[in-house]
Amino acid sequence: MSILDGKAGDRRLYMGNECIARGALEAGVSVAAGYPGTPSSEIIETLAKAAKQAGIYVEWSANEKVSLEVAAAASFAGLRSMCVMKQNGVNVASDFLLHLAGSGTRGGMVLVPCDDPGALSSVNEGEARHFARLVEIPLLEPGDFQEAKEMTQWAFELSEELRTLVMLRSVTRLSHASGNITLGDIPPQTRQARFVHGGFILDPMEGPVMSAPVTYKHGQQQDRIRRAAEIFETSPFNTYTGPESPELLLITSSACNLYSKEAIHLLNVQDRVGLLKLGTTWPLPEKLVARHLAAAKAVLVVEEILPFTEENVKVLAQEISGETGYRKFYGKRDGTIPSTGELSPDIVAGALAKVLGVTYEAVDPNYKAKANQYAFFGAPNRDLTFCPGCPHRASFWNIHNVLAADGREGFVCGDIGCYSMAVLPSGFSTLKTLHAMGSGTGVASGFGKLAPFGMDQPVMSVCGDSTFFHAALPALVNAVHHKSDITMAILDNSGTGMTGFQSHPGLATDAMGNEVPSIDIAGVCQALGAEVRIADPFDIQDTQAVLHELLETKKGVKVLILRQICALSPQKKGKKSFDMEVDADLCRGEDCGCNRLCTRIFRCPGLVWDAENKRSVIDEVICAGCGVCASICPAGAIKKKEIAKVA
Template identity: 35%
Template sequence: MEKILMLGCDAIARGAVEAGISYASSYPGTPATQILEYIAKNSSVKAEWSVNEKVAYEVAYGVSLTGRRVLCSMKHVGLNVASDPFMTSAYLGIKGGFVLVLGDDPGAYSSQNEQDSRFYASFAKIPCLEPSDAQEAKDMTKLAFDISEELGLPVMIRSITRLLHCISPVTLENIKPEKEIKLEKNPEYLLAIPKNVVRLHSELNKKQEKIKKLLEKYEFNKIFSGKGKTGIIACGITYLYAKELGEDLPIFKISAYPVDEDLIKNFVKNLDEVVVLEEGYPFIESLVKKYCPNVKGKLSGDLPLEGELCVEPLLKLFGKIKSYTKNFPLIPRPPVLCPGCPHREFYKALNEAHPNFVTGDIGCYTLGANPPLKAIDTCLCMGASIGKASGISSQGIKRVAAVIGDSTFIHSGIPALINAVYNKSDILVCILDNSSVAMTGHQPTPAIGITAKGEETKKIDLVELCKACGADSVEVVDPYDKKSTFEAIKKGLNEPGVNVVIARRACILVAKKLKS
């Protein structure tokens, strides 16, 4: 066995490889992007960048039905997109081990919200494991496949940006062989139709006690004895924060959900006060309040409800420091478009065309909202720009533009474009095609014809795709050619119908690589 330093992302990926997975699927999204990248580059496992998280989950579920093990990874908001198949897959169950890895982002370092994926696991009634360091991340991921197969359910690994992007020692172990293919027809369990659903739901409910007993068997949730009448309940990485206090206090370390409430009762019964530490929402604190009248945490106001928790608020709570600042004492440097970025030139032309309103989307081009460009008026979620523009124009507002990236358009913009055409919108759709998923590290897209493994495949033609969706006009421009870009934008804003302008020039950081 070999011990090396690994990112949390890489450790999770390695755990899946060691477990003998046959496939991995994902859509790029910080902080979970590197999980699939590690598998694609460092193993023989088949891996794919799916067009969105819903498709990634469905592909993974299909692999599981063959009896083989599969990993699906995405960032927390990606599960919003994949929630439809996710929720129902718990009813139908799985065959080969199915592990879903979520990268939550407390502090919203690269996200539009701070949602807590533990609620999704609870909602779907499946197990959720939450590691505290990279070694646990690898070990839990590997073990999660066994748990998945024993329960016949998907298992969630919930981690956060700080763990996924930090490095710590990990011991590598042998890689298990792939499982044999065993695809069987079983419509009574695999068809989510009304005559089966209530029965399947009942069977899922009956599995809940088995889940709790299985998690208890593996001792994911442990009580560590200590001195004093103040105890700490620490979830995931916050266990390390608790240890940094340097106090010999009783600690209840939570690494798996659902939590056996008897463990909570046993832990708090001889304590005068309990401090609950968790990144995200007060998921466990709400539960602890049932058994202890004196609970300090997010709900009590002793710890912040928003942002990343980290160790400083805890140190202040225990009197180790008098105060702390959330920001480093440095002059803030907002994120900006890279020097030579084609998006900047596009936005200059867009501003000169004076649209009445510009709806934005998720990606590098969102940075066009910042000074000095100030070119975007709203940003909601992946693929929302076209729908928002349609809604605004439906109220009689003219010269509305939607800005969306090439990968985001393929992710979830295509249905919105069809909807805009079908409902007779008068909007300009601007697709900024920079030949990569640039914001998350220049992953390939279907529009450039390269897979996650670096293999050549068919290219998707965005022009023909937009025409097939019924767009009234489709024009391709080079954003470096400011005059033609401006004229195309001006024309698209002034003419009725759904008009598309594709601003095509590769990201400045990958252009040379694509040419080679």
């Protein structure tokens, strides 16, 4: 069912990200751009699927900064535009973001970052909302599914009224949760794009668009923020439920609104606690918050990660303390609410119980003790691992074995993608540094210049094909230019695998399904002056031979493109290349000198150990038929039979 289906009043079960996409469509958005990243990806995906029918333009940009620039251009031309990314994407976009806040916008423009408290699918707990305060743009945080749609729609109006970019921040537990909403209508596209630039230099609507003269424009932006605060005072997205003068005022926003409601319900303390849910978290609607502070005896701020709202409210409480007197605060600064990890109804209930002096026991302790005991002994952990048939398992098998055979304590610097899991035993613990997109190659570029200080270890980096264009390219340029001795492996699986096969500049189809020029990674690397080789990681022998040669004989920057389509890609999914079988007579089991190389070390979920018969065996349901394990068995016991050619 398309996101465009349905009219005002229709009821739907939508994922939070779909609510945001629908809200943008109901606001008449014309252009949307972003870079994939969990938990944000479905917003652009949903819009991209509907783009042709809706008559809008949607793209997966090369990175987040470019996506913000692309969306900004539409705003400068008078259209409504949206830009979407995950939390750390805002860091990438932040240089342009700062200047965009200064220059102001024209058509309504909304930036949607989706944060990931608890790092459920991230390697950081970064928060985008601090950027709203840092660059001084209004910040909205939906507190449920209906609000996710309605606040998105309103964000465009607010942006147009104030002529500033507006940030609408979501989190994993909203973006990736689903709930029922009531739809509104989607207006037809009527706006014409025209960039008016011939007016007076200080004219925000007709002059050139820039953040200079800086202090003048900065002052204008601060005026807009003061007007935003005034508008927020009467926003219907700030709600209060509870007694007139509560014993405790609980201030919250975002998904924490749902946790807080549930916690109050669990403890049955509706008559003691007032819940102030803020939808407009920065700038604070100060008069509204002040009224509630005055009516309450104490305050608990419930939010995820750093004490953002807590600090803002505390500053306000200090400023009005002459009239209201002292207010006791509970939150992160006093340890009532943790400052790391995501919150939950239980964490909020625990905090509330402590502050109110009531007891809350979720489960009968006898049941809990028994269940814990069974789970401890009976539910062995599931470490994350590459999917069966994943090219990365083969790539890291090759890299790991070549570096081990090389014997000079070589290592690999990594970055963000499914291949980040190569820090784990499932990737043979091959990655030794792991940071931001493209950072593997940047860090390697630095390591590669340390020979004068005695460093003689081979230096490698890995990045994915989408990551190559996102941020590895400048690092590669840097390494070539400075003659850094590194070997960069580009794990080219023909798509943005981790987030669901979004298009990138290396592919021939864009987000909307149009044919586009694909940029050849090998050609780019060659043009930059790197020594380039291409191998299929499933061909274990060839890949290892090529990598050995690159490490041993070549100086400067070497690029090894390991090309094999992701096992989950729509082209490949469900189709096996080989029927796999372990010949039980040839498998020597525990007596083999290999020490169970296939299962103890290779660790593919599709190749399991039959403890009863002490032999390896293929799990037919799991095996993806890639055939790689046949190459690793020293006894030749793992047999592959070709069944289908996958392009």
